[in-house]
Amino acid sequence: MIRNDQLHEYVENNEKNICEITVIKNGEIVLEDYWNGYEPGDTLNVMSVTKSVVALLVGIAIDQGLIKNVDQKVLDFFTDYVPKRGEKTIYDVTIRHLITMTAPYKYRSEPWKKVCTSNDWTTAALDILGGRKGITGEFKYSTLGIQIVNGIIAAASGMKTIDFANKYLFEPLGIPRHRNKEDISKEDQFDFLMSKLPKGDVWYADPQGVNTAGWGLALSATDMAKIGLLCLNGGEYQGKRIVSNEWIDAISKPYQRLCDRYGNMSYGFLWWIVDEKERIYAAIGDGGNVIYVNPKRKIAVGVAGTFKPRIFDRVQFIQKHVEPML
Incomplete structure (x- = not known):
């Protein structure tokens, strides 16, 4: 050495x-x-x-074999989670979107206080996933959104x-x-x-x-x-x-x-x-x-x-x- x-x-x-x-x-x-x-x-x-x-x-x-592949839908793993009314995009989000930082989120800046003072950070992260723009493939670096992966x-x-x-x-x-x-x-x-x-x-x-x-x-x-x-x-x-x-x-x-x-x-x-x-x-x-x-x-x-x-x-x-x- x-x-x-x-x-x-x-x-x-x-x-x-x-x-x-x-x-x-x-x-x-x-x-x-x-x-x-x-x-x-x-x-x-x-x-x-x-x-x-x-x-x-x-x-x-x-x-x-616990996860099929990276194209498996996120909501496959959270069957009890109820998306907010009118939210459609979240149903199409996959693990691939999360781990390539191309998942869409409903925020301008990451809501640290909202997520990190909640009782369940995975659910709080799911609440900010999706949005009206749909899945655009745009790179959006997110630290809070990745919390969903550990929930998966x-x-x-x-x-x-x-x-x-x-x-x-x-x-x-x-x-x-x-x-x-x-x-x-x-x-x-x-x-x-x-x-x-x-x-x-x-x-x-x-x-x-x-x-x-x-x-x-x-x-x-x-x-x-x-x-x-x-x-x-x-x-x-x-x-x-x-x-x-x-x-x-x-x-x-x-x-x-x-x-x-x-x-x-x-x-x-x-x-x-x-x-x-x-x-x-x-x-x-x-x-x-x-x-x-x-x-x-x-x-x-x-x-x-x-x-x-x-x-x-x-x-x-x-x-x-x-x-x-x-």
């Missing part, structure tokens, strides 16, 4: 919210480093990286999302068993977001015990790099099949090609396509939390940091300062 003192000093002086970096190359950890008092095993809220982990859970559920996993499997994740993803990867973080007051949510202290092996959940799908999963950089390695290996880890190769191929294909607002990247199934030609893709969350996957060079990188707004260049940081070391 290497420790590059220049990289350590650069992060210390220029990327001050980074707490952990782990790099795997050719299946082995080649770099592991820590800042801001963090130590091996400490975890952080990896923000929207959570979405990409959820994408893997969808693939596992499809492999098990729970309904399809008959398990809490966290139990499904522990059994079929985390434990097979050697990631510590997670538990629900259920203190859901507004103040607690703010503290979970802003606190610079390690979080423990937790995943935020609503009052029904359904885990957040758009944020709120706590992982270490090493956990993240292991997930990246799973993707590098086409869904296998240490010789064991976790998710199908077809699903790994599906999540890393570009379905939406985006503009400068999104760094001219493309979007797969809840994963960002960094370089379509080289097939480099990443899970990206606020604060510069990243799982970076470069299949050609057989590199997986996990970067975990505390919340800091407007961190958009962490992929470039990896490509400029980490990859050249390898």
Whole structure:
């Protein structure tokens, strides 16, 4: 294993919210480093990286036959849900629309207070799904809407999302068993977001015990790099099949090609396509939390940091300062 003192000093002086970096190359950890008092095993809220982990859970559920395919209608999983009067669009929304961020919503800006102070976040998210415009195929990035996906996993499997994740993803990867973080007051949510202290092996959940799908999963950089390695290996880890190769191929294909607002990247199934030609893709969350996957060079990188707004260049940081070391 290497420790590059220049990289350590650069992060210390220029990327001050980074707490952990782990790099795997050719299946082995080649770099592991820590800042801001963090130590091996400490975890952080990896923000929207959570979405990409959820994408893997969808693939596992499809492999098990719990979900037919991504074109299955969302309301198939919520037979007791009654759409609002006059709402027609919601009946046509599929899982594919959710995980490519092309689902339609009835809001101009995401109604965080309405959803995150409700007793059932999945139902509250269903209430904002649909609208008069119908399904247009327009890219509309939504953190709250993705909550529906975890509701689907729970309904399809008959398990809490966290139990499904522990059994079929985390434990097979050697990631510590997670538990629900259920203190859901507004103040607690703010503290979970802003606190610079390690979080423990937790995943935020609503009052029904359904885990957040758009944020709120706590992982270490090493956990993240292991997930990246799973993707590098086409869904296998240490010789064991976790998710199908077809699903790994599906999540890393570009379905939406985006503009400068999104760094001219493309979007797969809840994963960002960094370089379509080289097939480099990443899970990206606020604060510069990243799982970076470069299949050609057989590199997986996990970067975990505390919340800091407007961190958009962490992929470039990896490509400029980490990859050249390898």
